[in-house]
Amino acid sequence: MTAPNEDEWLWGWDPTPGIVSVWAEADGRAIVWRRDPETKVLERDDERFRPWLLLDRLDDLRGAAVPGLAWRELDGPGALRFLVSADDGNALTRALLAGASRRLGENVRQIRDLGDAHVLSLPPDEQYLVATGRTYFRGLAFDDLRRLQFDLETTGLDPARDRIFLVAVRHPDGRVGTIEARGTGDAAEADLIRRLAATIAEADPDVIENHNLHGFDLPFVARRAQVLGVPLALGRVGGPLRQRGARRGVRASGLGTRDSGLGSPQPTSPESRVSSPDYRIRYVAPGRELIDTLDATIRYDHGARELPGHGLKAVARHFGLAGPERELIRGDQIHVVYRTDPARVRRYATADVEEVAGLARVLGGAAFALARMAPRRYERLADAGAATGVIDPLLVRAYLRAGAALPAYEAGDGTPHSGAALHLFATGVARHVVKADVASLYPSLMRAFRIGPARDHLGALLAIVDRLVAQRLEAKDAARAAPAGSAERHTQEAVSAAMKIVVNSAYGYLAAGGELTRFADVHAANEVTRRGRETLGLMCRELAARGVTLLEADTDGVYFAVPDAWSEADERRVVAEVAALLPPLVKLEFEGRYAAMLSHEPKNYALLTYDGRLLLRGVAFRSSRAEPYGDAFLRRALERLLAGDVAGVRDAYLDTLGRLRARAIPTHDVSSRVRLTKTPAQYAASRGSRRELAYEALLASGRSDWSVGERVRVYRTQGGGAGVVPERDEAGGADAADPRDYDVEHYARVLLDTYAARLARGLAPEDFDVVFADPDQLSLFAPRAEEIRTVLTTTLS
Missing domain, CATH: 1.10.132.60 (B family DNA polymerase, thumb domain)
Structure with missing residues (x-):
C-alpha cells in the first residue's frame, strides 16, 4: 500500500489541463478533447488505456485466454481486492462471465448479475479517469467552455405522431436564431433535423444545454429522427446517440427496443439501476456534454427551497433573467400562433435559449466545479446525487491510488438508524424572528469527533471532508475578494457551492443503507446523530436562557423570536454568545432576520422579510x-x-x-x-x-x-x-x-x-x-x- 496523498484523493494527480470531454470504449480506446487554457484552441488526443475490474476472487479467470490479462492483489481487509486489467475490456468481461457461468452452473449474462459484493465495474470513461488520475476543466473557467443551447417547438407532445416545426439555437458566441421546417411533411421535418445536426457540428460546442433537455427535447428529436430514418449524430465522433442509465430520464420502454438504432447503454452505477419496465435512460453524444438545467434547478432548490417552481419561465423570472418584454405564449397555442404570427413564436423561442444560457451560468457552476474533482464525466455529475454520485467515485479512486482493497456493499446488522433531532416549540404567528444557522452540523461533528465508517481503514472519507471544508473556506474568501460580476468571483462561488454539496452529503453517505453506499455504517451515523441532539439541545437551552422565544430547531439551525425592543446588534450578540459554547468545528452563524413567521408544522412555515417579501x-x-x-x-x-x-x-x-x-x-x-x-x-x-x-x-x-x-x-x-x-x-x-x-x-x-x-x-x-x-x-x-x-x-x- 502506498502512503496516502490526500490532495490526490480529492483532485486526482494528473495535471493535464483543459479536458472538456472524455469518451472511452470498453475495448480500451479513449478520446480526450482538451481546450487550451491560454489559446482556447480545441485539441483531440486518441489514447489507449487498460480496462479494469475489481473482483473478490480470481477463480473465474483462471486459465482464461485474454490478451494482456494482468492482476494484482491490493492491501488491507477489503473484500474487493483483485485489480484485474486487460488490453480489451470486452474480452475481459466475456472471460469473466464464462468463468462465473461454469462456477455457478447457470448462464451469467451481465457483469452486474454477479452482484456488487463480488465485482466493481465502472463505465469505460470512469475507468479511464480513475486509472489516469485525470479530471475535467483544470485551468479553465466556466466561461471558457463553448456552450450551445437549443430548444424544440413541436406541434404536440407525442413524438410518435407530432412534429418539430422550429428549433431555436443560441450559438457559443451568443448569436441566436431559428431553424424552421420548410413545409409540413416528412421531408421538411427530416431536413430540419439534418440542419440542426449540421448547425451543432459547425458550432462544435463542448456543452449542449437546455431546460428539460433529457426529459423532452433529446428524446423527442431522437424519436422523430428514428421515425423519419434520419441519422442523428450530435457528438464529435460519428455514429448515433448512445444511452446510459440515469436516475431521472425517459423510460427506455417508451423508445422501442433498447438498441433501437440509437446506441446501447453504457454500464450503469448503483444509483441508476432500476428494474426493467421502469429502466430510465439519458442520451449521450460522445465528445459533448449534455447538460439539463432542470437538474441544477432541482439541486439548487433542494437546499435553498425558495423557487416558485422548476419550470424555465418561473426560474428565469426568479433570477432576473427574463426581460420585461419577454414574449409569452401558452404551450398548447405555440403552433397555432406560428401559423399566423411566426415572428412572435421566434421571439418566444429565442428568449427560451437566452434564458437557458443565463440559468446554466447561474446554477451550473457547482457541477462544473465537481467535475474538477470527481472522476466522472461532467454531464453525469450534473445529474448525480452527491453521495453515491460524487463521494463514491472519490473514495474508489482514493483506495485504488493507495493500493488498498475496497469493501463490498454489505447489508446492515439490523441496527435501526436513529432519526435527527427536530423540535417544534411553538405554532402560530411570531414577530421579530431570527434564524441562526448551524453550518453543516453533522459533517462538522464527524470532523470534530473523528467519526467515520469503521470499514474505511484509510480514513479517506474524513480526509476528503476535511479538505473540502478547507477548500470551501478558501473559495469563499477568494469570491469575496474578486470584483462583483467577474468570472473569478463566479468561479470561486461555484467552487464553494460544490464543496458545500459534497460536505453536506457526507453524513447521508454514512447513514445510507449498506446496499446503497460502500462505507455505510449505521453505528457511526447514530453516534453523529446522538452528538447532534446534544449540540442542538445545548443551543436551545442557551438561547432560551437569554430571553428569546424558541420556534423551531433542527440540524439546519434554530428559529426564534426576540423581544420587540431588541436591535439587530442584540440578535447578533446572542447568536455569537451561544456559538462560543459549541464544540470545536461546529459553527453557529447569524443567517437572517424576519418581520414575522407563521409556524405551521415542523419544517413547514412562511416568513415575511422586513422589506415585504414572502418566503414559503x-x-x-x-x-x-x-x-x-x-x-x-x-x-x-x-x-x-x-x-x-x-x-x-x-x-x-x-x-x-x-x-x-x-x-x-x-x-x-x-x-x-x-x-x-x-x-x-x-x-x-x-x-x-x-x-x-x-x-x-x-x-x-x-x-x-x-x-x-x-x-x-x-x-x-x-x-x-x-x-x-x-x-x-x-x-x-x-x-x-x-x-x-x-x-x-x-x-x-x-x-x-x-x-x-x-x-x-x-x-x-x-x-x-x-x-x-x-x-x-x-x-x-x-x-x-x-x-x-x-x-x-x-x-x-
Whole structure:
C-alpha cells in the first residue's frame, strides 16, 4: 500500500489541463478533447488505456485466454481486492462471465448479475479517469467552455405522431436564431433535423444545454429522427446517440427496443439501476456534454427551497433573467400562433435559449466545479446525487491510488438508524424572528469527533471532508475578494457551492443503507446523530436562557423570536454568545432576520422579510399539485396575516370565493397537476373498485392511452365528472374556449379545508371561524375581522 496523498484523493494527480470531454470504449480506446487554457484552441488526443475490474476472487479467470490479462492483489481487509486489467475490456468481461457461468452452473449474462459484493465495474470513461488520475476543466473557467443551447417547438407532445416545426439555437458566441421546417411533411421535418445536426457540428460546442433537455427535447428529436430514418449524430465522433442509465430520464420502454438504432447503454452505477419496465435512460453524444438545467434547478432548490417552481419561465423570472418584454405564449397555442404570427413564436423561442444560457451560468457552476474533482464525466455529475454520485467515485479512486482493497456493499446488522433531532416549540404567528444557522452540523461533528465508517481503514472519507471544508473556506474568501460580476468571483462561488454539496452529503453517505453506499455504517451515523441532539439541545437551552422565544430547531439551525425592543446588534450578540459554547468545528452563524413567521408544522412555515417579501418552506405551502387559484389565495392571505392585517385575510378569502362562484376563475386555475402512476391496463383492472380523477379525466377527454410518469392537469366538473386542461407553459392568459364547467362548491370546500386551513395556527379557533365564515352565514355576535389578532401557541418546552 502506498502512503496516502490526500490532495490526490480529492483532485486526482494528473495535471493535464483543459479536458472538456472524455469518451472511452470498453475495448480500451479513449478520446480526450482538451481546450487550451491560454489559446482556447480545441485539441483531440486518441489514447489507449487498460480496462479494469475489481473482483473478490480470481477463480473465474483462471486459465482464461485474454490478451494482456494482468492482476494484482491490493492491501488491507477489503473484500474487493483483485485489480484485474486487460488490453480489451470486452474480452475481459466475456472471460469473466464464462468463468462465473461454469462456477455457478447457470448462464451469467451481465457483469452486474454477479452482484456488487463480488465485482466493481465502472463505465469505460470512469475507468479511464480513475486509472489516469485525470479530471475535467483544470485551468479553465466556466466561461471558457463553448456552450450551445437549443430548444424544440413541436406541434404536440407525442413524438410518435407530432412534429418539430422550429428549433431555436443560441450559438457559443451568443448569436441566436431559428431553424424552421420548410413545409409540413416528412421531408421538411427530416431536413430540419439534418440542419440542426449540421448547425451543432459547425458550432462544435463542448456543452449542449437546455431546460428539460433529457426529459423532452433529446428524446423527442431522437424519436422523430428514428421515425423519419434520419441519422442523428450530435457528438464529435460519428455514429448515433448512445444511452446510459440515469436516475431521472425517459423510460427506455417508451423508445422501442433498447438498441433501437440509437446506441446501447453504457454500464450503469448503483444509483441508476432500476428494474426493467421502469429502466430510465439519458442520451449521450460522445465528445459533448449534455447538460439539463432542470437538474441544477432541482439541486439548487433542494437546499435553498425558495423557487416558485422548476419550470424555465418561473426560474428565469426568479433570477432576473427574463426581460420585461419577454414574449409569452401558452404551450398548447405555440403552433397555432406560428401559423399566423411566426415572428412572435421566434421571439418566444429565442428568449427560451437566452434564458437557458443565463440559468446554466447561474446554477451550473457547482457541477462544473465537481467535475474538477470527481472522476466522472461532467454531464453525469450534473445529474448525480452527491453521495453515491460524487463521494463514491472519490473514495474508489482514493483506495485504488493507495493500493488498498475496497469493501463490498454489505447489508446492515439490523441496527435501526436513529432519526435527527427536530423540535417544534411553538405554532402560530411570531414577530421579530431570527434564524441562526448551524453550518453543516453533522459533517462538522464527524470532523470534530473523528467519526467515520469503521470499514474505511484509510480514513479517506474524513480526509476528503476535511479538505473540502478547507477548500470551501478558501473559495469563499477568494469570491469575496474578486470584483462583483467577474468570472473569478463566479468561479470561486461555484467552487464553494460544490464543496458545500459534497460536505453536506457526507453524513447521508454514512447513514445510507449498506446496499446503497460502500462505507455505510449505521453505528457511526447514530453516534453523529446522538452528538447532534446534544449540540442542538445545548443551543436551545442557551438561547432560551437569554430571553428569546424558541420556534423551531433542527440540524439546519434554530428559529426564534426576540423581544420587540431588541436591535439587530442584540440578535447578533446572542447568536455569537451561544456559538462560543459549541464544540470545536461546529459553527453557529447569524443567517437572517424576519418581520414575522407563521409556524405551521415542523419544517413547514412562511416568513415575511422586513422589506415585504414572502418566503414559503415545506410541502404545506409549496406543492406541485396545488391548484393555482388556491396557491394565489394562500400567498395573498399569508402576506396579510403576517402583516397583522386579519381583515385583509378575510378580504382575500371573500374575493376568491366570490370569483369562484361567479366562474371568473379560469378552469386551468382550479386544476391540479398530477403524475400518472398506472398504465391503462392497470387502471382498467382497478376501476371497478376505485375510480380516480386523473384517469377518469383522460378517459372523458377521449384518451385511452397514456404513459406512466406523464403529468396531466385535471379538474372536477359539475355533476361529479372529470376534465383535462392543457398546460399553459407558464405563460398564463385566458382561453376563449374555456368551458368553466368546474364544480364550484367542491372548489369552495377545497379553498376552506385545504388552503385556509393552513392559516389556522395563526388564529384562535373561534376567530378562524369568523374570518372564514361563508358571507351568507354570518353571525350577528361575531367580532369584526379588524379586531382579531394573531396568536402564537407554545407546543414544546
